[in-house]
Amino acid sequence: MICPVCNRPLKSAASVAKGIGPVCARKLENLKDDHDEDQLKLELKQQNDQK
Numbered sequence: 899m900i901c902p903v904c905n906r907p908l909k910s911a912a913s914v915a916k917g918i919g920p921v922c923a924r925k926l927e928n929l930k931d932d933h934d935e936d937q938l939k940l941e942l943k944q945q946n947d948q949k
Contacts, residue, residue: 899914899917901913901918901919901922902917902918903918903919903922903925903926904919904921904922906919
């Protein structure tokens with residue numbers, strides 16, 4: 899099996915089970931909470947339909 903991020907072969911059973919290598923998994927985890935400066939933020943407001 900190949901890591902979909904870096905295209906390197908996955909060697910350990912844990913990496914194969916996750917489908918991603920440990921280094922790439924850490925990099926993606928670190929990026930999870932980072933927002934892109936060019937990214938727009940969309941906030942949705944809930945409407946009450948009580949009439």
